[in-house]
Amino acid sequence: MGRLSDWELYLQVQEENKEALERLYDRYEKLLFSFSYKMVKQKEMAEEAVQDVFMKLWRKKGIYTEEKGKFSSWILTVTRNACIDLIRKQNKNEVEILERDIDYERAESVEETVTWNEERTLLKEAVATLTEEQQDIVDLFYFRGYSQADIADKKNLPLGTVKGRVRLALKHLRKIYSDERGDKYGAEKMR
Amino acid sequence: MEQKKCDNLLDYFNDKLVGREKEEFEAHLNQCPECQEELAEWQELTADLPYLSEEVEPPLGMKERILFNVTSDKKDGTAVDHDKPINQKNKSAETVSVSPIRRKRPRTWITGLLAAGLLLSLGTNAYLFIENDKNEQAIEEPINKTFKTVQLASEETKSTGVASMVQDDQTMKLVVHTNNMTQVQGTETYQVWLIEGDKKFRAGTFTPDENGNGAVVFPVTFPGEHNWDAVAISHEPTPDSKQPKGTIVMASEL
Numbered sequence: 440m441g442r443l444s445d446w447e448l449y450l451q452v453q454e455e456n457k458e459a460l461e462r463l464y465d466r467y468e469k470l471l472f473s474f475s476y477k478m479v480k481q482k483e484m485a486e487e488a489v490q491d492v493f494m495k496l497w498r499k500k501g502i503y504t505e506e507k508g509k510f511s512s513w514i515l516t517v518t519r520n521a522c523i524d525l526i527r528k529q530n531k532n533e534v535e536i537l538e539r540d541i542d543y544e545r546a547e548s549v550e551e552t553v554t555w556n557e558e559r560t561l562l563k564e565a566v567a568t569l570t571e572e573q574q575d576i577v578d579l580f581y582f583r584g585y586s587q588a589d590i591a592d593k594k595n596l597p598l599g600t601v602k603g604r605v606r607l608a609l610k611h612l613r614k615i616y617s618d619e620r621g622d623k624y625g626a627e628k629m630r
Numbered sequence: 631m632e633q634k635k636c637d638n639l640l641d642y643f644n645d646k647l648v649g650r651e652k653e654e655f656e657a658h659l660n661q662c663p664e665c666q667e668e669l670a671e672w673q674e675l676t677a678d679l680p681y682l683s684e685e686v687e688p689p690l691g692m693k694e695r696i697l698f699n700v701t702s703d704k705k706d707g708t709a710v711d712h713d714k715p716i717n718q719k720n721k722s723a724e725t726v727s728v729s730p731i732r733r734k735r736p737r738t739w740i741t742g743l744l745a746a747g748l749l750l751s752l753g754t755n756a757y758l759f760i761e762n763d764k765n766e767q768a769i770e771e772p773i774n775k776t777f778k779t780v781q782l783a784s785e786e787t788k789s790t791g792v793a794s795m796v797q798d799d800q801t802m803k804l805v806v807h808t809n810n811m812t813q814v815q816g817t818e819t820y821q822v823w824l825i826e827g828d829k830k831f832r833a834g835t836f837t838p839d840e841n842g843n844g845a846v847v848f849p850v851t852f853p854g855e856h857n858w859d860a861v862a863i864s865h866e867p868t869p870d871s872k873q874p875k876g877t878i879v880m881a882s883e884l
């Protein structure tokens with residue numbers, strides 16, 4: 440049996456095929472959980488985020504179409520929004536994260552995570568070339584989902600400059616990363 | 631005015647706009663090619679960032695919990711707050727956790743189990759149910775039918791318990807009640823296991839109350855067909871044991 444594409448599996452999920460849902464789940468569990476954990480910094484909340492994503496996937500018909508781009512990018516965006524939403528609720532309830540689950544275990548290596556590991560290594564190297572302030576800004580903007588006003592506040596920057604700074608940092612990151620990978624895709628995109 | 635709308639793009643990207651603000655921006659986005667282009671640019675600039683995340687092992691049983699929660703309750707559309715992931719550290723008597731079944735567990739534990747003098751007939755094939763196949767409802771029993779009940783007792787302590795397989799309208803649940811359990815310390819918990827051949831499936835975690843009573847209600851939703859041979863309770867050093875590490879305190883054939 441050949442490997443079905445994400446899109447093919449998604450179509451089966453639309454037909455309420457639980458097995459297809461499970462296969463998609465298996466494919467993305469580790470990535471979505473790890474990404475959520477990086478954002479919300481707490482395992483229970485990260486699980487909630489992943490659950491929200493699959494809830495949408497299963498219950499909201501037609502939520503994904505191929506026009507929305509690659510399935511993997513799309514589901515990561517949905518995951519990020521789920522995390523931002525949870526962070527928002529958490530702030531609202533003024534619930535403090537008292538303990539961070541820092542004692543996480545390293546995963547057993549599976550075939551598919553090899554590329555992820557490689558990407559992460561390259562990405563981290565690229566991040567290391569940013570100034571500390573740039574790293575902070577990227578973190579606040581992307582992983583904490585701060586508003587422009589909150590970033591301005593936190594970093595003591597004029598509101599009008601926030602966007603430019605975030606963009607500059609991300610472009611720099613992208614360039615270094617693309618150069619590292621040396622792949623045509625990155626080079627083309629950077630023009 | 632328009633420029634002001636365009637300025638909201640980044641906050642829209644970070645899902646910071648709510649209610650009318652969000653609707654207004656979306657309406658604007660539909661009309662504004664610059665914002666459309668820029669949104670695509672932000673998406674592209676950030677597309678790789680999730681891969682910066684360190685790999686983190688999902689909590690035990692996350693897969694079963696999520697798939698169970700996602701695919702149940704669908705028809706009535708009610709809120710699923712009670713199905714939210716449960717903090718494994720809370721000392722609830724009904725902490726439910728299910729572990730992924732794809733991990734291979736070594737055989738050593740079952741050997742230890744047998745060595746502990748507990749009689750388990752691993753050849754018994756108590757056919758219990760076929761899980762959740764939407765085309766095939768193997769069991770059509772009335773609501774809350776108790777399928778099987780076994781007594782649990784410890785050889786070394788006064789601990790006793792009862793484990794029942796209960797079929798409610800949709801799922802099989804394993805219900806375990808225990809009495810006179812030895813108190814746990816720190817992160818220690820009692821872990822219930824369903825045993826099939828040499829495989830152990832996590833079937834709930836609990837800590838006893840001050841009177842030594844503890845209980846678990848556990849939806850048995852492992853994918854596939856299972857012939858459970860036994861149920862066992864072990865005393866674990868932490869709630870996170872993927873496979874039994876601690877000692878078996880009680881067990882019974884099913």
Ligand SMILES: [Zn+2]
Pocket residue numbers: 632635636658659662664665666
């Ligand atoms: Zn605009």
